[in-house]
Amino acid sequence: CSASRSREWAHHGAPMFADLSVREMKAVRDYLHGIPEMRLTEARGKSLKKNSILLMELHLPKKHEALKALDHGHAKPPRQARVIVQFGNQSQPNITEYIVSPLPTPNSHVVKTFKSNRPVRFESRPITNVEYSHIDAILEKIAAKAHKLLFETTGGFSYSNCSDRCLTFSDIAPRGLAPGERRTWIMLQKFVEGYFIHPVGFEVLINHQDLDPDRWTVEKVWYNSMYFDSVEELVEKYESGKIEKMKLPEHDDSDLYSTYIPRGHSNTPTNIHGPKLVEPQGHRYHTDNNFVEYAGWSFAYRVRSSAGLQIFDLRFNGERIAYEISLQEAIAFYAGDTPAAMQTKYIDAGWAMGTSTYELAPGLDCPEIATFVDLYHYFDTDKPVLHKNALCIFEMTLAMPLRRHFNSDFQGGYNFYGGLDNTVLVVRTTSTVYNYDYIWDVLFYLNGVVEVKMSASGYIHATFFTPNGLHYGAKVYDYVLGNLHTHLIHYKVDLDIAGQKNSFETLNLKYVNFTNPWSPKNFIVQSKLHKTEHKTERSAAFRFGKKFPRYLHFYNPNEKNKWGHQRGYRIQFNSHAHSVLPKDWREEKGISWSRYPLAVTRHKDSEATSSSIYTQNDPWEPVVSFEDYIRNNEDIVNQDLVAWVTVGFLHVPHSEDIPNTATPGNAVGFFLRPFNFFDEDPSLSSKNTVIVRPGRAGKPKVQRWTPEVVGHCVTDQPFVYDGTYSGV
Amino acid sequence: CSASRSREWAHHGAPMFADLSVREMKAVRDYLHGIPEMRLTEARGKSLKKNSILLMELHLPKKHEALKALDHGHAKPPRQARVIVQFGNQSQPNITEYIVSPLPTPNSHVVKTFKSNRPVRFESRPITNVEYSHIDAILEKIAAKAHKLLFETTGGFSYSNCSDRCLTFSDIAPRGLAPGERRTWIMLQKFVEGYFIHPVGFEVLINHQDLDPDRWTVEKVWYNSMYFDSVEELVEKYESGKIEKMKLPEHDDSDLYSTYIPRGHSNTPTNIHGPKLVEPQGHRYHTDNNFVEYAGWSFAYRVRSSAGLQIFDLRFNGERIAYEISLQEAIAFYAGDTPAAMQTKYIDAGWAMGTSTYELAPGLDCPEIATFVDLYHYFDTDKPVLHKNALCIFEMTLAMPLRRHFNSDFQGGYNFYGGLDNTVLVVRTTSTVYNYDYIWDVLFYLNGVVEVKMSASGYIHATFFTPNGLHYGAKVYDYVLGNLHTHLIHYKVDLDIAGQKNSFETLNLKYVNFTNPWSPKNFIVQSKLHKTEHKTERSAAFRFGKKFPRYLHFYNPNEKNKWGHQRGYRIQFNSHAHSVLPKDWREEKGISWSRYPLAVTRHKDSEATSSSIYTQNDPWEPVVSFEDYIRNNEDIVNQDLVAWVTVGFLHVPHSEDIPNTATPGNAVGFFLRPFNFFDEDPSLSSKNTVIVRPGRAGKPKVQRWTPEVVGHCVTDQPFVYDGTYSGV
């Protein structure tokens, strides 16, 4: 179809991928609340024994239906919502997911099952605010019993009636050791600015499986590297002098340690503003709700409440490159010496990381010139929640040429100089999962390259220091250990390279050795391309620790570029990831995707995600298991392929992680790069190129397609370039 | 010593590292020209049988002498020049290097020898302009003989008398197959804009070893995939119909293929300026000649004529982190089907890549706000050559927080929000080595991180297309093959972590498996730090293809941070490099550094560089061989250590390399990251932090140390932040 029609259809189809509107959310809520058999009550009601909506979000259309709208301009399929309902008020409490449709005036709901056909264990649900309020209550009781110990240990902090000497807590997941358990290690912390790095050395294991919080129990307590079966036991031994009393150093309110307050010296002034981005001639991208255009690019986006940012129907010059690029999961698996540290295996979709998209600050989180977009989530709430400025879109310069060449004449002059600034469109959200702040970026380059990137910031997850802890991290404060952990991020990349039918091959080099054709007594050794076509899913699932191919090439076997090469894209990794646990070891079953830096599968609507919101609290028998997708080892030649990409890094905390992990060096991701997809670099369409050639009498002649003067904010001087390099 | 004194001494010492001034260059030239025995004549004189200066550059002071000035404020040692003289007018032509001193009024010169004690073979010298003029002359003769063939093959192009249908050439290196040879494969190209990607399929091997160009010979000719022993043989066979005539497609002047001229379509306007960097309150860095200060950083820099950018005496808050970070070598080793392609093993220091620092264009190569610095080189010249705006220094924002955290209260509000913009100082030069443009960056982050980076642009090195060539690359134009090659870059990183005495260890993880202390019927498997101290040079030389450690840790065993950890830095790679030839295979001996992504040696003034300007034309028996530095396998515990870092990537050209390789995805390098070097993140000294806390009546209270309003260029609105996320 023509480029303009293709653009029109892309625009037409984008609303299929838009997150639920406030109106839609309210309609779905009201519809379900109107079904008597469900007996739904308010999610925020105090009881755990109730039926209520936990989460609702857009339910994606089936791909083949969406493609009818995107590729043929057909009517869009009706919008649908996915709703998670927790039925606590049942003899057999359960979690059920429904597809509710059509929006915005729903009149039907069907149960959504999982590929595994496993029911969702009630114990695997995320923790809600209400459950936290009960945890707070039991902690109050525990802390009251141990008041003296806590007060003496911390130098005056307590859990209740504490004004500026309060304690707070962090809870660890997974919550137990086997399916069906719901018992959580909780560690107490000083409730000061940056409390995540103020553990006080008191950890407690609470069994909160029962829906009656009065029946919750304390199963273990950890204090001063010792385990106790109850708070009472600890307190008795503490009071009677049977155990050593531990005492934190005097709390110093003037110690800025965990805060952002500036301190220290700098050679140059920082009390003035640094460099800023401006757009002297305005935005160069278009947005219309969730539809975005920039240079040759167009795409739709949404932020899934469960797992975060997704890009759909990504096209360049009207041709689809990917149907979907979306964040699936983020995990951080820890090691340490305290029970909380040893137990910590955060699987962040289980914390609804897609909803923790808090406000982005202009000039800090995104440049002032960014377009800030509000998001609405419906999770653990009774009405849609507005997240103001939770996503931003902006164009930036990387202060670097996309291409440049100085064509010397080697005589002090030149034939020509050419350059093009490397500008890029960025779509950004963040997820603040308690202590940690993930920054999620997708970057769109002028030359058909996409970069997907996670940058890490926020507080480290830290535990109480013990000497043995040094095997698992570094001391970062008087009484604090920064625990080693590995971050792994999983992405789904449904490439559709110039159509849905794609194949996958890898490229390596092999030395060849032959007689030198122009000097037969000599030999030539050189590298030769060695291509391997991967014909089945298993052969395209690369394990960490095994050799990884040099080039990963997805191509359309039916389409060639002008020079006869199969049109393709390649994935290029920017990652330092490794696996986090031995294969099949307990919690590892829940993150089977993490075995593979890359796995390639056949697309299936039933394999929409590699993880679920339930994995955190039941990683042992997950309802969504990525391994299932490749187990049938399907043929992947000339098929609709999906690439599943794992990136990450080992994080051994160090003093410079205080107060926060900093982004420089802590970004991982991957590039999607055209590889004979186009006939030449498509950024040639940018009229921002400048060419300089020597003119008459050596005066440079500038050829350009943009205004000569940028504007007074940047400079009121025209561009100058001379090109000569002459003897003096 | 005090911070202010340390800063003063750093400033005092920086001129030791400054490149030669024009006055110094002229004084050295005049001094040497005044020595009758040398019989020096003009370098640009037409004869090859002459004695002349080839190159002069600063000769660095010995480290221990420089440190007296830098660490104790002592007098600086006298400045010295390193001069390469080619003695062609001798019975035994030779290359001799001299150290000339003191500057700026030299009165002595001594011969500089190499660690290997090998004399420099005369044949290993770089090619000069004069030699090129003789090559041009012989090519004229060759092309005249083959005029008809060339004219018919190319559709009207010829080497002489050609106006807009001219041919030009590229020469291949190394120049032969063994030491002492000087015979070069040369390929003809259409002389149009971007001629590097216009090979016409005519390659010729010229022996130009003799200093009398009249005695140069043609040894081979390659045409239409056939070899001929002489131009005459080829012409005879061509004219008599004994070989197939090859014919390029009609030359189309309107085909923009190799040019920068914009073409193609974009959805959004590009004929306006994109985002630009501004400094609303001016520069936030200081420069004084080659001395630079930014945030906590200070350093000196120079651009060595032979190999390029060097950073010296890098300090943070007055404490040295590295004595030297410097580019050593850049290579590109190719494979292909034509003799030129098979022979191409570019070793760019041999092309004096440090001198090919051509003018940087504002707004393209560096932002308009950059400080542009002129450089002077003395290579193949009779007077210093001014390279205007050849280096730039600028601060930029990465449009990303350095750290950020949203501290939710999980009730629709927050405890605080904090953020700090990620700004960075960039020092940039480029080297345009004929077709290729390397962009050399060093980035200095606020948090003590340094990033060293090469971004690749410019034209690919392309050869004439043959079907067999597809094993070695991709067709990128009717008659052009983009040849696969590997880029490798070598850096010297003389870390001095809080002093000269350093040790080196690597960190890996090992699983441990033990009984769960709080549930003894279960086991815990978790990762544990596994540190390996590398005590000798050989044990710290990591080979490509072997397992590479997760963390590379350089530390001062005698210095601890506040929390008791040895103060250190680690090197983090951003690279996709592999070795390019089997170990010890012919030319590989010249690049023995390329065996190792990382090697660690004891510092020696006599091991200043890992390569030399002579390696390109004699890689077989190089005068500087990195392998020699580790062969004695010295003890590296508590010593002055130097890290040698190789980064790079495999480049399989593809259609999108036309017209130029683009920088996105084509950047490699490494980070130097503090690892328990400081007591906390030193970027805390930046007053650009903004903290927001909920104030009275929910109104956000902003704490900041910079002006509230940035300025009208960016925005005339004050910073706003709300922090709440509330139900709607």
Ligand SMILES: [Ca+2]
């Ligand atoms: Ca499958």
Ligand SMILES: [Ca+2]
């Ligand atoms: Ca696909």
Ligand SMILES: [Ca+2]
């Ligand atoms: Ca040595």
Ligand SMILES: [Ca+2]
């Ligand atoms: Ca050192």
Ligand SMILES: [Cu+2]
């Ligand atoms: Cu981390």
Ligand SMILES: [Cu+2]
């Ligand atoms: Cu290349």
